[in-house]
Amino acid sequence: MLNLRLRDIILSIDDVEASLHSRVATLLRLEKERLHDFKVVRRAVDARRKSQIRRVYTVEFSLTDDDFLRRHGNCKGKLEEVKPIVVPQPLTARRSKTATVVGMGPAGLFAALHLARCGLHVILLEQGEPLEKRVKDVLSFWNGGTLLGHSNVQFGEGGAGTFSDGKLTTRVNHPWSRLILQTLVDFGAPHEILIEARPHIGTDLLRQVLLRFRQELERLGVVIRFRSRCSELMLRQKRVVGVRLPNGEELCADYLLFAPGHSARASYAMLAASGVAMERKPFAMGCESSILRP
Ligand SMILES: Cc1cc2nc3c(=O)[nH]c(=O)nc-3n(C[C@H](O)[C@H](O)[C@H](O)COP(=O)(O)OP(=O)(O)OC[C@H]3O[C@@H](n4cnc5c(N)ncnc54)[C@H](O)[C@@H]3O)c2cc1C
Incomplete structure (x- = not known):
């Protein structure tokens, strides 16, 4: 069976999505019935011309003809084989090790999930509060209460985007992005986020997804x-062997994954004081070519 993906199929705003299957069959000069498991995997709206608003689709389907691509070409680069997504797994010998993950934003949450699914013992540290308490702290602040340093819009379960409207923006075009979205769907996000070009969950649903995320992490052990801030790295011969909390408690770890987000200045100061090498992210800037012309 050959699994194929076809990009850039355009429908006018008046066309019905159900016509896609026949449209693709006609494009490929095949009977519709030969396109198995036909599904839309991406949908975007092209509104650059107001008089001609269009929808642009990517679809996937299977053919029993394994040789189809070689014999019929790739439709100007728009037709390609769908390869299975392979995520690296830790070596078997490392599976019984302990990994400490610092930070419960998206980066820390997904790292903890993947490592736990691979069989490592995972400890997940978050300086802030669980979602339920964090929401109360933030609402209290917004209503004139005190700003808590450890529990606010930036810090706590879910990380910095928890009080956003849940736009799932990533400028990374990587096959694993789909696995991230699929995981969110598994935890209750709408299936549409797998398809829409600008996926969006919404604040209320995002919080429910986070609670299911936590349940799954706990189920995996x-x-x-x-309320556990990593305030110091434990070092032995310049190797990290664990972390220390403000009350002096020491947690040994075979691996440490630090996911503090971009606002935890105290954490960056601590890393710098521990001698951790850090560098700024590269900076990209757009500019009109006419400005560059002499
Ligand atoms: C108001 C707001 C709205 C946003 N809206 C959107 C949006 O709609 N769509 C979008 O894609 N992005 C949005 N973003 C950006 C998005 O939130 C970030 O890109 C994302 O949260 C980064 O994830 P992260 O896991 O790297 O870090 P963070 O989410 O910042 O998580 C880091 C976590 O680590 C914890 N931590 C830090 N240091 C320590 C330590 N020493 N010990 C223990 N815990 C520690 C922090 O408390 C925090 O919870 C928004 C950001 C903000 C602030």
């Missing part, structure tokens, strides 16, 4: 510790 991840030890989640809130």
